[in-house]
Amino acid sequence: xxxxxTAPSVENLEKxxxxxxxxxxxLFYEGKKRPLPPRLPKRKLTAEIMWCTSRKEIYFWKKLTxxxxxxxxxxxxxxxxxxxxxARR
Numbered sequence: 427x428x429x430x431x432t433a434p435s436v437e438n439l440e441k442x443x444x445x446x447x448x449x450x451x452x453l454f455y456e457g458k459k460r461p462l463p464p465r466l467p468k469r470k471l472t473a474e475i476m477w478c479t480s481r482k483e484i485y486f487w488k489k490l491t492x493x494x495x496x497x498x499x500x501x502x503x504x505x506x507x508x509x510x511x512x513a514r515r
Contacts, residue, residue, distance in 0.1 A: 434442070443450040455461050478484045494502065 439453060440450060443453055451461065478487055497505070
């Protein structure tokens with residue numbers, strides 16, 4: 427580490443900070459005041475993440491599953507192949 431050939435692990439950084447009796451962040455921060463924590467995006471509620479919560483969505487998914495059930499195996503494979511190609515873009 428002294429000669430720049432390897433990077434210290436988090437465990438070693440914690441040991442250095444303990445030995446120097448400073449908080450870990452001070453090994454990376456040169457300011458006098460404690461840095462402000464980063465502003466993280468607001469977390470979504472479970473209800474916002476869930477699918478099929480409205481009647482319209484439930485109707486759509488029921489209709490889609492019915493149509494998929496009536497498709498032939500080769501048509502299903504073709505649809506899945508096209509969806510994979512679109513997802514890569």
